[in-house]
Amino acid sequence: MVRLILVLGDQLSHDLSALQEAWPGDVVVMAEVADEAEYVPHHPKKLALIFAAMRHFADELRKLGRDVIYTRLDDPDNAGTIMGELLRRADETGAGEVIVTHPGEWRVIAALEEGPLPVRMLPDDRFLCSLQDFEAWAEGRREFRLEWFYREMRRKTGLMMEGDKPAGGKWNFDHDNRKRAAHDLFGPGPIRFAPDAVTREVMDLVAARFGDSFGDLHPFWFGVTRGEALRALDHFIAHALPGFGDVQDAMLTGDRFLNHSVLSIYLNIGLLSPLEVCQRVEAAWQAGDVPINAAEGFIRQVIGWREFVRGIYFREGPDYVTRNALGHDRALPAAFWGGETRMECLRAAVEQTREEAYAHHIQRLMVTGNFALLAGADPGAVHEWYLAVYADAFEWVEAPNTLGMSQFADGGVVGSKPYAASGNYINRMSDYCGSCAYDVKARPGPGACPLNPLYWHFIDRHRARFVGNPRMATVYRTWERMPEARRTAILAQGEAILRRLEAGEVV
Numbered sequence: 353m354v355r356l357i358l359v360l361g362d363q364l365s366h367d368l369s370a371l372q373e374a375w376p377g378d379v380v381v382m383a384e385v386a387d388e389a390e391y392v393p394h395h396p397k398k399l400a401l402i403f404a405a406m407r408h409f410a411d412e413l414r415k416l417g418r419d420v421i422y423t424r425l426d427d428p429d430n431a432g433t434i435m436g437e438l439l440r441r442a443d444e445t446g447a448g449e450v451i452v453t454h455p456g457e458w459r460v461i462a463a464l465e466e467g468p469l470p471v472r473m474l475p476d477d478r479f480l481c482s483l484q485d486f487e488a489w490a491e492g493r494r495e496f497r498l499e500w501f502y503r504e505m506r507r508k509t510g511l512m513m514e515g516d517k518p519a520g521g522k523w524n525f526d527h528d529n530r531k532r533a534a535h536d537l538f539g540p541g542p543i544r545f546a547p548d549a550v551t552r553e554v555m556d557l558v559a560a561r562f563g564d565s566f567g568d569l570h571p572f573w574f575g576v577t578r579g580e581a582l583r584a585l586d587h588f589i590a591h592a593l594p595g596f597g598d599v600q601d602a603m604l605t606g607d608r609f610l611n612h613s614v615l616s617i618y619l620n621i622g623l624l625s626p627l628e629v630c631q632r633v634e635a636a637w638q639a640g641d642v643p644i645n646a647a648e649g650f651i652r653q654v655i656g657w658r659e660f661v662r663g664i665y666f667r668e669g670p671d672y673v674t675r676n677a678l679g680h681d682r683a684l685p686a687a688f689w690g691g692e693t694r695m696e697c698l699r700a701a702v703e704q705t706r707e708e709a710y711a712h713h714i715q716r717l718m719v720t721g722n723f724a725l726l727a728g729a730d731p732g733a734v735h736e737w738y739l740a741v742y743a744d745a746f747e748w749v750e751a752p753n754t755l756g757m758s759q760f761a762d763g764g765v766v767g768s769k770p771y772a773a774s775g776n777y778i779n780r781m782s783d784y785c786g787s788c789a790y791d792v793k794a795r796p797g798p799g800a801c802p803l804n805p806l807y808w809h810f811i812d813r814h815r816a817r818f819v820g821n822p823r824m825a826t827v828y829r830t831w832e833r834m835p836e837a838r839r840t841a842i843l844a845q846g847e848a849i850l851r852r853l854e855a856g857e858v859v
């Protein structure tokens with residue numbers, strides 16, 4: 353009997369488990385559906401990336417002799433949902449079973465499991481840690497900490513290992529990676545690709561259907577094939593990797609990418625595999641082309657954080673995205689959708705996000721994420737924003753980063769303390785404050801940086817939860833040592849800013 357091999361938009365890997373399982377006669381089904389395109393208002397660049405990469409991948413499969421049925425978004429008979437498309441194709445072909453690689457989102461898993469067709473889900477072995485292995489690692493632990501998981505992954509993959517010892521004698525070289533970027537530093541930037549005819553057709557479709565969504569479609573420079581993704585990897589290793597570690601936490605107005613790889617967009621849709629990327633980085637270090645802190649720092653993000661957050665997302669279950677441990681419920685400030693703001697750090701991060709569908713980790717965590725946290729924004733709304741605006745956003749990776757690491761909405765599953773920071777941190781790690789309407793060093797008052805009173809307001813209002821956390825002891829000591837009159841003034845200013853945000857005023 354014919355079987356349908358469903359390939360989703362983030363499963364564009366020729367060695368995908370579902371494709372490996374296909375027999376001659378099976379039909380590959382790929383579909384651009386409104387349900388997936390519209391469940392959050394995705395950035396037009398993200399939609400163009402996924403649809404263009406899907407169309408190129410379908411062409412490659414056909415060239416390899418696969419039987420592919422592809423549904424375009426503007427197909428008049430498009431059923432609008434993945435299940436609807438599967439039912440239509442099952443009717444046409446007489447197929448009695450669907451085979452799919454484990455999707456990266458609980459919502460999609462539920463839709464497939466609850467539908468009328470028998471669906472067989474295969475493990476997604478593009479990841480280095482299976483869900484069973486993560487479960488075994490997590491079992492019996494009181495807390496999940498990246499560092500321990502990461503060491504296991506180093507041992508398991510053998511990456512940068514000398515026998516059973518970490519190369520260079522240390523597991524982690526982060527100590528060398530906290531440098532501020534020089535003002536005149538300009539990273540090489542990611543490689544840019546010109547859209548071909550297939551991509552241009554997708555762009556016209558996206559412009560017509562989603563042109564009003566937040567985000568600029570032009571210029572579109574993402575790669576959309578495996579060949580292009582491999583060129584992006586070569587470019588990163590040759591040009592940006594050597595300086596990757598040094599300025600990993602820095603932010604510069606004039607350089608949106610610094611030495612970041614901008615490879616998540618390719619990794620997350622399957623055009624690159626995490627293992628091949630890490631092996632290439634390891635080889636560059638072995639060849640003496642990159643320093644150890646750069647290679648180790650990069651590999652830790654990929655085999656550490658990337659695998660860790662996926663394990664957490666699936667272990668915690670479908671309700672993870674509804675968690676709100678801090679009880680935050682304010683609307684997301686309009687500045688996140690391009691509304692006016694006088695805060696230069698926020699303006700710069702949002703503008704870059706609108707234009708590129710990309711911001712690097714520290715911008716996501718310490719600018720937009722930090723401001724949403726201090727402003728007490730509803731974590732569900734914050735989660736939807738991140739899922740919508742970044743080209744690399746898929747729930748398995750976005751949700752633990754947003755709800756866990758950034759908003760502490762999971763109560764400490766991903767991180768042992770909230771990533772909350774005052775303006776001083778941003779001033780130390782960026783050049784934003786120099787051109788801001790606010791003064792980062794001023795005492796409470798109308799011209800003072802809003803992040804400072806908001807930070808202390810956050811610390812004070814969540815005292816009961818965090819005061820006993822050893823990692824926050826210094827913060828509470830500093831707060832409690834301040835003269836009471838000063839604390840009162842700071843809290844009053846923080847409260848006033850929160851009221852202004854609630855009233856929708858420009859901050």
Ligand SMILES: Cc1cc2nc3c(=O)[nH]c(=O)nc-3n(C[C@H](O)[C@H](O)[C@H](O)COP(=O)(O)OP(=O)(O)OC[C@H]3O[C@@H](n4cnc5c(N)ncnc54)[C@H](O)[C@@H]3O)c2cc1C
Nearest residue numbers: 612613614615616653657658712713716717744745750753
């Ligand atoms: C609030 C918030 C939301 C985020 N949402 C996403 C998301 O939707 N998709 C996504 O891929 N990453 C997300 N991240 C993690 C990280 O910011 C991005 O992976 C990174 O910025 C991608 O850019 P890059 O490829 O240039 O990364 P680089 O700095 O070059 O890092 C190399 C690679 O390491 C991996 N990586 C690094 N940090 C993380 C992390 N914390 N979690 C998982 N993988 C990581 C990525 O695959 C990345 O490509 C989020 C982080 C925060 C704080």
Ligand code: SF4
Nearest residue numbers: 695697775785788801
């Ligand atoms: S002064 Fe405050 S608001 Fe302005 S850029 Fe610096 S940290 Fe951001």
